[in-house]
Amino acid sequence: MTGxxxxxxxxxxxxxxxxxxxxxxGGGNTRSVRPVRLAPLDLLGLxxxxxxxxxxxxxxxxxxxxxxxxxxxxxxxxxxxxxxxxMAELSALGTNMLRAEPVPNEQSPVLLPEESIDMVRRVGxxxxxxxxxxxxxxxRRSDRIAANDFSGLTVLxxxxxxxxxxxxxxxxxxxxxxxxxxxxxxxxxxxxxxxLGFGRLAPGEPAPQIYIDKRWxxxxxxxxxxxxxxxxxxxxxxxxPAAKELLRFxxxxxxxxxxxxxxRLEDVRGVLAATVFPELPGQVTVSRPSDALxxxxxxxxxxxSLFIGLAGVALLVGGIGVANTMFISVLERxxxxxxxxxxxxxxxxxxxQFLTESVALSGLGGLVGTLLGVLATVGYATYQxxxxxxxxxxxxxxxxxxxxxxxxxxxxxxxxxxxxTPTEALSAT
Numbered sequence: 001m002t003g004x005x006x007x008x009x010x011x012x013x014x015x016x017x018x019x020x021x022x023x024x025x026g027g028g029n030t031r032s033v034r035p036v037r038l039a040p041l042d043l044l045g046l047x048x049x050x051x052x053x054x055x056x057x058x059x060x061x062x063x064x065x066x067x068x069x070x071x072x073x074x075x076x077x078x079x080x081x082x083x084x085x086x087m088a089e090l091s092a093l094g095t096n097m098l099r100a101e102p103v104p105n106e107q108s109p110v111l112l113p114e115e116s117i118d119m120v121r122r123v124g125x126x127x128x129x130x131x132x133x134x135x136x137x138x139x140r141r142s143d144r145i146a147a148n149d150f151s152g153l154t155v156l157x158x159x160x161x162x163x164x165x166x167x168x169x170x171x172x173x174x175x176x177x178x179x180x181x182x183x184x185x186x187x188x189x190x191x192x193x194x195x196l197g198f199g200r201l202a203p204g205e206p207a208p209q210i211y212i213d214k215r216w217x218x219x220x221x222x223x224x225x226x227x228x229x230x231x232x233x234x235x236x237x238x239x240x241p242a243a244k245e246l247l248r249f250x251x252x253x254x255x256x257x258x259x260x261x262x263x264r265l266e267d268v269r270g271v272l273a274a275t276v277f278p279e280l281p282g283q284v285t286v287s288r289p290s291d292a293l294x295x296x297x298x299x300x301x302x303x304x305s306l307f308i309g310l311a312g313v314a315l316l317v318g319g320i321g322v323a324n325t326m327f328i329s330v331l332e333r334x335x336x337x338x339x340x341x342x343x344x345x346x347x348x349x350x351x352x353q354f355l356t357e358s359v360a361l362s363g364l365g366g367l368v369g370t371l372l373g374v375l376a377t378v379g380y381a382t383y384q385x386x387x388x389x390x391x392x393x394x395x396x397x398x399x400x401x402x403x404x405x406x407x408x409x410x411x412x413x414x415x416x417x418x419x420x421t422p423t424e425a426l427s428a429t
Contacts, residue, residue: 058361066366069399078380081386082386098259099287100255101284117130141211158238173207182242186237187222190226347418363403374390
């Protein structure tokens, strides 16, 4: 029995030695030992080690990427501010305004339906609609002037929302209110006021009067020149309800002013005639879009292409600077890499260290560059009298682009560093 049992004990020991976990105190198989995984905070601290120990070089590297990001924001922000000012000037030329009126016909004048204004207002892209109508009334400075010696000015019935539709302003006095438009009140165009002998209306004094179709009308306002509707400068405007009651006006509009979304302006123009006069759309003429609209669209497209190109160049320059810095850093720190490898650091830890350092450098430069770019853009735009515009896409793209550039610039140096063997790194001079 003893002879049969004795050989089995060594086999059991050998089996236990094979199944013993490696890496224990007994000195198992060292090839299966796994390195300790670094926590994210430890990896960040390790990546920032090179920045803390080489402050001047890190500052210069961050300065390079910050100049690139600041350049990107400046070359997009300043043109965007200039573009905003230019777009405002072009919009003031009536890029989104159309004008509909009947075809001139002296023998049988075409009368637009009174409800055509409300019909145009129902068109989706239309934002503003207003109208004026010729009352065929005559106006004189006073009743002492001969009836056949009238001023040659046109008396128009006007809607309350006329000023907004034609971008007009009041020079003195006021425009019609819901109370004024029902009474014999008048608002003069700039040239009409000069021809009738009016300068400015003094506040607090009684309103001067003019004689329209043997009725006295009180002048309550004088308009500034209207560039978008120059014919209004030499007209006398009266309220729409007052014209119906006092001047035998039937309510048919003569000119309809339409404001629409610029991107849909051509579509609105295509349906405007049929909307204004469904029975006879051929008897309605519609103005074509302003040439300023084409100029505005061309300006927007050219600025967009310029922004993309300049931003790409700025990011490329910054990325090359960071990549060059990280590559030199790997060459100078070969002994440090070899020592860490000899102490058990894995290739992944070496890659993570240098990649973290690259991203940290780029992120720091991106934040500083974003701040400098925003301040420079706002300062220059304010100095030029432009509305400061800092595209949010540029700000977000600057910060995110800096991180992306940091990753791209640190990939090759970090991989190169991780491939160094301990003996190769420690033997470097």
